[in-house]
Amino acid sequence: MTFDLIVRDANLPDGRRGIDIAARDGRIVAIAPAVAAEARVVVEAEGRLVAPPFIDSHFHMDATLSLGLPRLNQSGTLLEGIALWGELKPLLTHEAVIERALRYCDLAVAQGLLAVRSHVDVCDDRLLAVEALIEVRKKVAPYLDLQLVAFPQDGYFRSPTAAANLKRALDLGVDVVGGIPHFERTMADGAASVKALCEIAAERGLMVDLHCDESDDPLSRHVETLAYEARRLGLGARATGSHLTSMHSMDNYYVSKLLPLIAESGINAIANPLINITLQGRHDTYPRRRGLTRIAEMRALGVAVALGQDCVMDPWYGLGGADMLDVAHMAVHAAPMTSREAIRWSFDAVTEIPARILGLDGYGLAVGCNADMVVLQAADPIEAVRLRAPRLAVIRRGEVIARTPPQTTTLALPGRPATLDPADYAPRT
Numbered sequence: 001m002t003f004d005l006i007v008r009d010a011n012l013p014d015g016r017r018g019i020d021i022a023a024r025d026g027r028i029v030a031i032a033p034a035v036a037a038e039a040r041v042v043v044e045a046e047g048r049l050v051a052p053p054f055i056d057s058h059f060h061m062d063a064t065l066s067l068g069l070p071r072l073n074q075s076g077t078l079l080e081g082i083a084l085w086g087e088l089k090p091l092l093t094h095e096a097v098i099e100r101a102l103r104y105c106d107l108a109v110a111q112g113l114l115a116v117r118s119h120v121d122v123c124d125d126r127l128l129a130v131e132a133l134i135e136v137r138k139k140v141a142p143y144l145d146l147q148l149v150a151f152p153q154d155g156y157f158r159s160p161t162a163a164a165n166l167k168r169a170l171d172l173g174v175d176v177v178g179g180i181p182h183f184e185r186t187m188a189d190g191a192a193s194v195k196a197l198c199e200i201a202a203e204r205g206l207m208v209d210l211h212c213d214e215s216d217d218p219l220s221r222h223v224e225t226l227a228y229e230a231r232r233l234g235l236g237a238r239a240t241g242s243h244l245t246s247m248h249s250m251d252n253y254y255v256s257k258l259l260p261l262i263a264e265s266g267i268n269a270i271a272n273p274l275i276n277i278t279l280q281g282r283h284d285t286y287p288r289r290r291g292l293t294r295i296a297e298m299r300a301l302g303v304a305v306a307l308g309q310d311c312v313m314d315p316w317y318g319l320g321g322a323d324m325l326d327v328a329h330m331a332v333h334a335a336p337m338t339s340r341e342a343i344r345w346s347f348d349a350v351t352e353i354p355a356r357i358l359g360l361d362g363y364g365l366a367v368g369c370n371a372d373m374v375v376l377q378a379a380d381p382i383e384a385v386r387l388r389a390p391r392l393a394v395i396r397r398g399e400v401i402a403r404t405p406p407q408t409t410t411l412a413l414p415g416r417p418a419t420l421d422p423a424d425y426a427p428r429t
């Protein structure tokens with residue numbers, strides 16, 4: 001029997017070792033030790049980790065790679081970032097948004113990141129970014145799943161045309177309903193926006209993902225309304241609260257009441273550690289809050305928590321590189337959560353968990369799943385997080401679409417080895 005592709009001698013994220021993965025017609029058709037068959041393409045994993053692709057559940061592709069346009073964010077704060085984005089928006093062109101997004105997707109593919117949920121700002125009456133990213137979604141579909149969220153950056157009620165624009169964007173084919181309740185003028189308006197947006201999602205049978213309580217204000221409690229509305233409308237796991245940073249600063253007694261509501265509602269949570277720890281706590285002197293949501297406590301109640309990137313080289317964040325292992329690594333440090341179990345979880349939070357939140361079909365390493373995989377220069381998921389390991393091969397539907405040479409160093413030290421592979425330092429278990 002001849003396959004399109006076989007990956008030989010893989011370590012799988014679930015701990016199995018020495019596994020071959022065979023693909024035909026874009027799907028995994030065998031996954032077992034020593035699959036006896038020929039293949040058009042053979043990828044030797046050589047005892048390294050082979051994982052399903054990385055997924056970024058929270059991103060802004062309309063703003064990415066715009067760093068410096070029309071000027072730099074001098075303070076590095078969220079509010080200057082929002083103001084700067086307001087300056088840039090009227091200057092955007094259809095072609096420039098597409099070009100930046102495509103260039104970003106190249107980088108994403110190189111990093112094994114093959115699915116992205118991107119918010120797209122609908123508070124520009126031209127809907128220029130919406131139309132551009134719908135075009136990008138189609139262009140990249142052969143190699144990257146792009147899911148778009150209609151995001152009223154300037155506030156669903158606060159911006160006079162946002163409500164109409166959001167509906168126009170959904171009519172154009174944007175996938176998910178977005179919002180930003182903490183940016184409305186009052187708590188009451190914020191809560192009303194959550195209700196209105198959840199009702200739109202329920203009516204249209206869509207998912208909803210709100211920027212929710214991205215604030216240090218412990219009284220920013222819109223996640224409570226989101227959970228309540230998701231339950232009332234039967235949205236469950238179709239609803240997601242992104243950021244949830246105010247939960248970091250909330251009163252513990254209140255949180256003890258809030259968390260069971262979140263768990264019962266079935267909503268998902270997405271933390272964005274790179275951005276949360278740099279943009280939150282900025283009004284503090286010392287002690288200075290980290291602003292990361294309560295990941296461990298939500299996990300303990302069975303809430304699906306994913307980790308997103310949010311920004312790469314845009315008005316809010318001048319760093320980043322489409323590396324979801326960088327995101328997992330930062331979460332481990334910032335939470336902090338350094339148990340072996342929690343570090344291992346951080347890998348799932350940028351792979352399997354967001355796959356479920358985005359509702360991706362055919363994701364995973366099993367017979368019948370899409371033949372989408374990443375070969376990493378690491379022995380296992382914890383090692384991948386530790387090393388932010390190079391992606392040696394990225395496979396989409398059974399075709400290798402990116403290759404990176406392994407990182408090795410040649411040493412010239414008396415009596416010491418001539419070459420060094422950082423992955424060789426894995427603990428012997």
Ligand SMILES: [Zn+2]
Nearest residue numbers: 060119211310
């Ligand atoms: Zn965001």
